[in-house]
Amino acid sequence: MTGESWGSHGVGYGRYTGGVSKTFYIETFGCQMNAHDSEKVIGTLEQQGYARVQDEVDAGLILYNTCSIRDKAEQKVFHRLNEYKKLQGEGKRFAVIGCVAQQEGEKIFEKAPYVSLVAGSASYRNLPEMLARLEAGETRITGLDDRQTDETFETEFTARSNPHRGYITIIEGCDKFCAYCVVPYTRGKERSRTAASVLVEARKMADMGFTEIQFLGQNVNSYRDPSGRMSFAELLVAVGEIEGVKRVRFTTSHPRDFTRDIVEAIDATPTLCDHIHLPVQSGSTAVLKAMAREYSREWYLERMSWIHGAKRDISITSDMIVGFPGETDADFEETITLLDAVKYDAVFAFKFSPRPNTPAVGMVDSIPEEVKTERLRILMDRQREIQREHYGRHLNEVQECMVESHNMARMQVVGRSTQNKTVNFVMGAGEVGMPPVGSYVPVRITKTLPNCLVGEALAVGPDAVRYVPVVRQPQFVVLN
Numbered sequence: 001m002t003g004e005s006w007g008s009h010g011v012g013y014g015r016y017t018g019g020v021s022k023t024f025y026i027e028t029f030g031c032q033m034n035a036h037d038s039e040k041v042i043g044t045l046e047q048q049g050y051a052r053v054q055d056e057v058d059a060g061l062i063l064y065n066t067c068s069i070r071d072k073a074e075q076k077v078f079h080r081l082n083e084y085k086k087l088q089g090e091g092k093r094f095a096v097i098g099c100v101a102q103q104e105g106e107k108i109f110e111k112a113p114y115v116s117l118v119a120g121s122a123s124y125r126n127l128p129e130m131l132a133r134l135e136a137g138e139t140r141i142t143g144l145d146d147r148q149t150d151e152t153f154e155t156e157f158t159a160r161s162n163p164h165r166g167y168i169t170i171i172e173g174c175d176k177f178c179a180y181c182v183v184p185y186t187r188g189k190e191r192s193r194t195a196a197s198v199l200v201e202a203r204k205m206a207d208m209g210f211t212e213i214q215f216l217g218q219n220v221n222s223y224r225d226p227s228g229r230m231s232f233a234e235l236l237v238a239v240g241e242i243e244g245v246k247r248v249r250f251t252t253s254h255p256r257d258f259t260r261d262i263v264e265a266i267d268a269t270p271t272l273c274d275h276i277h278l279p280v281q282s283g284s285t286a287v288l289k290a291m292a293r294e295y296s297r298e299w300y301l302e303r304m305s306w307i308h309g310a311k312r313d314i315s316i317t318s319d320m321i322v323g324f325p326g327e328t329d330a331d332f333e334e335t336i337t338l339l340d341a342v343k344y345d346a347v348f349a350f351k352f353s354p355r356p357n358t359p360a361v362g363m364v365d366s367i368p369e370e371v372k373t374e375r376l377r378i379l380m381d382r383q384r385e386i387q388r389e390h391y392g393r394h395l396n397e398v399q400e401c402m403v404e405s406h407n408m409a410r411m412q413v414v415g416r417s418t419q420n421k422t423v424n425f426v427m428g429a430g431e432v433g434m435p436p437v438g439s440y441v442p443v444r445i446t447k448t449l450p451n452c453l454v455g456e457a458l459a460v461g462p463d464a465v466r467y468v469p470v471v472r473q474p475q476f477v478v479l480n
């Protein structure tokens with residue numbers, strides 16, 4: 001997904017340079033960091049005079065921002081590139097960027113010779129220079145960093161796709177090297193932005209009307225301010241105190257770096273959302289060891305007890321892998337009992353998928369596919385039951401919801417709670433019309449389902465002060 005940029009503001013629409021039309025089309029796969037990278041890439045391209053088009057047929061430059069996390073991702077990329085082949089023609093250029101680009105490198109030119117640019121995320125700060133070379137007619141341009149750089153990609157031209165909720169990547173890369181994971185190889189070494197630069201960007205965003213800020217990082221809580229001024233928890237509080245900011249989220253946290261002051265910061269700061277995504281991967285200490293996660297079940301459960309002990313009802317979500325090499329029935333059973341112990345509000349579960357370059361690829365993928373499938377089914381069924389019951393705690397609560405969209409067919413509003421739950425609600429008696437996207441509405445929960453909540457907006461009357469969104473120009477965030 002990439003979402004829409006807020007209209008085209010590039011100059012020189014349709015201009016030709018070196019045979020390349022200065023129009024571009026971008027397709028994005030993968031995690032939120034990739035989605036946000038695309039927002040930065042789009043802004044950079046627009047600043048360089050490129051105009052975005054919504055159909056690849058009309059584009060001079062086609063960019064494919066790729067993900068490599070699971071399931072033979074590279075094969076899918078080459079398959080998609082093969083489809084692009086049909087579009088080849090005068091003035092068309094192809095670029096492969098993101099995690100598969102970094103992973104496969106120059107092999108992409110061999111397999112898809114019509115590609116002119118292959119760049120991993122650690123090289124995007126050099127994009128203007130790479131574009132200039134592309135315009136000069138070069139056809140083998142690479143930006144492949146391979147864990148060298150200490151620099152982050154900061155740009156004042158980020159084209160955020162949503163005017164109310166905006167991402168800021170505060171830390172890039174990963175130094176954890178879990179046995180199954182490609183990220184340390186595709187995203188480079190861990191490096192953080194300074195707290196000062198993050199706060200400047202967050203303040204400008206608040207001035208522009210953004211009310212929700214989401215910090216991103218592969219391990220967002222491994223954040224270390226290079227200037228040493230602020231801890232991660234202090235940065236959360238500082239951004240939560242910016243005038244105009246109503247919600248602050250952060251994802252993804254790693255258990256190793258999860259400190260108690262994060263829970264204390266949430267308890268003390270109303271704008272920090274009641275939600276922590278803390279992937280556990282497995283409930284078995286033996287499997288965690290084999291995965292090189294560097295924590296045990298007990299270590300993880302201790303962090304859970306901090307969160308369960310908070311003053312606020314902090315929602316907890318997780319990622320899990322089933323069928324890691326060597327996972328026994330007893331190990332898997334420990335994952336199921338962990339679900340019962342923690343009571344997650346959502347779990348993203350995956351079958352282990354061997355990935356190139358990772359240590360686990362050398363382990364015998366010992367669990368048959370049918371067993372992986374069966375374990376995944378058991379896990380999801382159990383989790384669904386937990387959610388069916390656990391979501392019941394919200395019945396009759398009043399929750400503030402940020403309006404995300406309208407379901408006109410059902411005359412419902414789709415909102416999101418501080419716990420990141422979807423709330424489908426109708427307007428209360430006497431309310432006329434629907435609240436605009438980006439507004440915040442108090443909603444009484446009338447029904448709970450395993451994956452969402454249903455409610456009715458409180459009838460607050462015509463004089464009630466309800467937050468209505470503002471979107472101010474300019475769109476660009478100028479970093480100082």
Ligand code: SAH
Pocket residue numbers: 069070180181182218219252253254279281319320321350351352353354355
């Ligand atoms: N940095 C985060 C996770 C990033 S990757 C963390 O450490 O928790 C997102 C999720 O993809 C992981 O949490 C994991 O559950 C899943 N994943 C990563 N590599 C995988 C693989 N090889 N096979 C299956 N799932 C994988």
Ligand code: SF4
Pocket residue numbers: 174175176177178181182183184218219254
């Ligand atoms: Fe991958 Fe582990 Fe890094 Fe998460 S912490 S991105 S799972 S290597």
Ligand code: F3S
Pocket residue numbers: 029030031032033034066067068069098099182183186187
């Ligand atoms: Fe995929 Fe790269 Fe994100 S592998 S999940 S796009 S870090």
